[in-house]
Amino acid sequence: MKILVTGAQGFLGRALLAAAGDAECVATDRSAEPVGGAACLAADLTDPHQVATLVDQVRPDWVINTAAITAVDQCETDRQLARRVNVDAVGQLAAACRRLGAGLVQISTDYVFDGTAGPYAETDVPRPLSYYGESKLASEDLVLAKLERGLVVRTLWLYGYLPGARPSFVSWALQALSQGRRVPAFDDQWGNPTYIHDLAGGLLQLCRVNASGLYHLGGATFMTRYELAVEVARFFGWDPGLVDPVPTSAAGLAAARPLRSGLATSAIERLLGRQTLGFRDGLVHMAAQDSFRRDCAHLFA
Numbered sequence: 001m002k003i004l005v006t007g008a009q010g011f012l013g014r015a016l017l018a019a020a021g022d023a024e025c026v027a028t029d030r031s032a033e034p035v036g037g038a039a040c041l042a043a044d045l046t047d048p049h050q051v052a053t054l055v056d057q058v059r060p061d062w063v064i065n066t067a068a069i070t071a072v073d074q075c076e077t078d079r080q081l082a083r084r085v086n087v088d089a090v091g092q093l094a095a096a097c098r099r100l101g102a103g104l105v106q107i108s109t110d111y112v113f114d115g116t117a118g119p120y121a122e123t124d125v126p127r128p129l130s131y132y133g134e135s136k137l138a139s140e141d142l143v144l145a146k147l148e149r150g151l152v153v154r155t156l157w158l159y160g161y162l163p164g165a166r167p168s169f170v171s172w173a174l175q176a177l178s179q180g181r182r183v184p185a186f187d188d189q190w191g192n193p194t195y196i197h198d199l200a201g202g203l204l205q206l207c208r209v210n211a212s213g214l215y216h217l218g219g220a221t222f223m224t225r226y227e228l229a230v231e232v233a234r235f236f237g238w239d240p241g242l243v244d245p246v247p248t249s250a251a252g253l254a255a256a257r258p259l260r261s262g263l264a265t266s267a268i269e270r271l272l273g274r275q276t277l278g279f280r281d282g283l284v285h286m287a288a289q290d291s292f293r294r295d296c297a298h299l300f301a
């Protein structure tokens with residue numbers, strides 16, 4: 001099975017390359033900078049010609065599209081860029097996959113929901129509050145409408161350690177707590193944090209069983225961001241009193257956030273025949289990872 005991973009230099013892209021196992025993964029991103037020692041093909045997905053050339057050259061069985069503008073507030077203020085990357089590029093990828101008969105996995109988000117009644121199931125009606133959520137919802141529609149082998153996987157609150165990747169909220173909190181700094185954390189945003197390696201493994205498994213349609217893949221623990229930060233402090237032995245509960249409204253963010261969110265995962269658990277990882281189990285896995293122990297030893301010195 002040959003898989004083209006877009007956004008390969010990003011957080012999830014790196015996790016997919018690390019999890020590939022017997023699948024042959026080909027990496028692509030905006031630049032040709034190697035990822036985890038592997039070559040990376042440079043392509044700008046907003047250029048239809050580059051997308052067509054890339055997919056025709058690689059001839060994958062699957063494309064897993066992790067490329068996106070993920071900065072939610074940036075999407076609100078630069079809607080044109082968000083539209084080009086999060087929607088138009090997905091349309092180009094879908095067209096190229098359809099021509100070749102390849103499958104396309106589009107990664108989406110709980111931000112397609114309004115956060116009044118989470119956790120949400122696949123059957124719940126989306127109502128995005130932000131342009132990021134709107135753009136991701138539009139990308140879902142493109143993949144599900146254009147492709148027989150189209151698969152949309154919504155996820156949320158990714159955490160874990162990957163060398164070279166931008167820090168997640170958990171890594172950022174870890175860094176701050178280890179230096180005795182205070183950590184403000186929203187106590188009115190609910191979700192289920194998703195361990196990045198659990199998600200990557202699940203996505204590869206979905207390709208292997210030739211899944212299509214819409215699935216939610218999130219972790220097993222529902223909590224607030226405040227509870228998450230407190231759990232990180234407790235787990236690594238730092239003072240949970242350093243975590244300050246703050247309301248989302250205090251942050252003055254450009255884009256509205258879904259507050260009572262979260263993704264229900266019973267459908268994917270039935271399909272994959274396993275449960276997703278709880279938050280504490282994810283932290284146990286992360287703390288035991290060789291690269292984490294090597295690169296983050298200074299935090300515990």
Ligand SMILES: NC(=O)c1ccc[n+]([C@@H]2O[C@H](COP(=O)([O-])OP(=O)(O)OC[C@H]3O[C@@H](n4cnc5c(N)ncnc54)[C@H](OP(=O)(O)O)[C@@H]3O)[C@@H](O)[C@H]2O)c1
Pocket residue numbers: 006007008009010011012013029030043044045046065066067068069070085107108109110136155156157158159166
């Ligand atoms: N992180 C989360 O907590 C979270 C939660 C829910 C859903 N998701 C979804 O999961 C997916 C992966 O997220 P992530 O956190 O791994 O994102 P990420 O770390 O921001 O990675 C996205 C990658 O896409 C690349 N990219 C952006 N524009 C491109 C273009 N025009 N052509 C080619 N590549 C381009 C980026 O390159 P540059 O760095 O050069 O821009 C980056 O390497 C996204 O679809 C996101 O919406 C993430």
